Amino acid sequence: MTNPILDRFEAVDASRRAACKRHGRAADDVQLIAVSKTYPPEDILPLLEQGHRAFGENRVQEAMAKWPALKQQFTNVQLHLIGSLQSNKAEEAVALFDVIHVLDRMSLAEALAKAMRKSSRQLPCYLQVNIGDEAQKGGCAIADVQIRLAHARGLGLDIIGLMCLPPAQKNPAPFFALLQKLAARHGLKKLSMGMSDDFETAIQLGATDIRVGSAIFGPRG
Numbered sequence: 236m237t238n239p240i241l242d243r244f245e246a247v248d249a250s251r252r253a254a255c256k257r258h259g260r261a262a263d264d265v266q267l268i269a270v271s272k273t274y275p276p277e278d279i280l281p282l283l284e285q286g287h288r289a290f291g292e293n294r295v296q297e298a299m300a301k302w303p304a305l306k307q308q309f310t311n312v313q314l315h316l317i318g319s320l321q322s323n324k325a326e327e328a329v330a331l332f333d334v335i336h337v338l339d340r341m342s343l344a345e346a347l348a349k350a351m352r353k354s355s356r357q358l359p360c361y362l363q364v365n366i367g368d369e370a371q372k373g374g375c376a377i378a379d380v381q382i383r384l385a386h387a388r389g390l391g392l393d394i395i396g397l398m399c400l401p402p403a404q405k406n407p408a409p410f411f412a413l414l415q416k417l418a419a420r421h422g423l424k425k426l427s428m429g430m431s432d433d434f435e436t437a438i439q440l441g442a443t444d445i446r447v448g449s450a451i452f453g454p455r456g
């Protein structure tokens with residue numbers, strides 16, 4: 236019996252490893268985050284049972300409905316928050332998630348720092364950069380990366396890298412390259428970039444965390 240989700244996962248993972256090889260990267264350097272937003276626990280279970288542990292969700296509310304039970308059933312799950320976070324949900328997010336990819340403004344840095352102190356959970360964070368300078372997108376302005384990093388670190392946050400979502404319908408390569416350059420300039424080792432349609436390009440340009448949803452779980456309804 237084959238499971239289509241497992242089959243697609245294996246295909247994506249094989250492409251990830253092949254891209255690493257092509258571009259002279261160690262396969263272990265690039266983590267595959269399975270983005271399970273909108274998909275029910277039945278679709279997530281086969282991956283957990285097969286041993287995969289890194290998952291991404293973009294809404295706190297939805298994740299709270301799905302993940303506490305799954306985390307109880309499977310140890311060492313690493314849940315990544317990849318969708319915009321309201322400051323008033325910081326406590327709930329810190330209690331459930333393990334990595335935050337969407338830190339982008341001072342008020343949120345303050346709310347996260349407070350929530351982490353209160354819960355004694357220190358979550359690694361990525362600073363999200365509005366790499367295409369789009370009005371509708373989250374992320375800090377490129378010109379503000381340095382000041383946001385200093386501010387977040389001053390609050391005691393552990394900033395491990397940069398994250399971006401390049402403009403849709405454009406060649407993502409120059410945006411990935413720019414994020415890579417920014418990370419290098421600031422001495423950051425981690426780069427969260429690349430989705431179903433462009434993760435191989437992201438790997439070529441230094442991604443350490445690719446966030447892949449529909450190529451694994453199928454089209455979202």
Ligand SMILES: *Cc1c(COP(=O)(O)O)cnc(C)c1O
Binds near residue numbers: 400446447450
């Ligand atoms: C939904 C989402 C993804 C995954 O997108 P796919 O195209 O389904 O792979 C990655 N990153 C973020 C921030 C997302 O919201």
